Amino acid sequence: MLYYREHFLHISDEGFIEIPRYMQTYLPHQLRVCIGQLRVSSHQLEIERGRSKGVPREERWCPVCKTEVESEEHFVIRCPAYVDLRAQFQIEESLQLCMTMGDQQLLGLFLAIAYERRDRSLQPTHQPRVSTQQTITQFFQRAELHQRGPSIGLTVHQATAQRARCRPRMGRYHRPQLYQEDISRIRRAYDHMMEHRCTTTPWVVFLEETL
Template identity: 85%
Template structure:
């Protein structure tokens, strides 16, 4: 909120908050979202990720250049990893001028391309993932580094032992099938109505009898108490 107030909150001479430039022009949805996320600090830059992890602000370095804190201004203006993208999209040298530039579509495209490059670069920096191509024997074997660790998988004997330790189900219990009983009662009433449709008895009576709730319904769902005024 402090960063937004210092950089993005503009008050007009009449005392009203000015509408941001990207809200005054037509933009595709993904470009409008990427600009809005940068303005309200809803992004994955290290200035926000470090805050959630409790890292001091001065130690939230940029993972690509390692020269400054990876803030919004550093990401858009200063980081050398996006120098060619700034020249390609003609980004202003000032952060205020960049966020209020006339062509907000160009700004959104630059942010999208910069985020994609940042994600690709971080994938190369981080350690590669363990390959998932392994045999069944490798999947069930134990991890042995310095000591005997837990098994990666679960054998059939271990699964059977876990099932045996579970609490047994209640004997003779079955789920009620009220829905199927209601459908059958409606069908019986409809057939009965079609057979006696020429009689004086209205067909509504048959449907009311069919839709009558079962005897246990009033016990499980008692009516609300009547209060005397």
């Protein structure tokens, strides 16, 4: 509460708490959200993330510059990663001035762009950023490849496996021509099977083994 009073409240000369300036100015929704989230600590900065993970306060380092604990003040006022943005959006030198007297539109813009830069710098470099639309397109392309048949975009191994899964069409089935010796061999094998009571052998296996 002390932290909040120190940084986010503005008390007038008459001793009244003033309405936060961002609530009195017209701001686009996104900027209003950025400022509001910072004021109520509903953000993704390490100081809050670490709290939920049980990290001690003094170890919640800024993941971008790794020089200080990433508090709201560090993010808005001190983190060296956003120096140019601070100059561009005329950010005041103290968090309290920013939150009370500073231009709220510029502050909102600074926050939106700085959050975006922070997210981008924390993304692993070996994984190129893929947009949602790209992912959806790739998903359907893969499905299409699968439907067209085994010859496109599949390895020989996959194609064989896919063909094995398909049910054989009855038109292609030709009854094997049996000769007298085959028939007698089947008979002999059948008798042998019955004799040893191997009745669990499926017919297909039985014929395959015999022929």
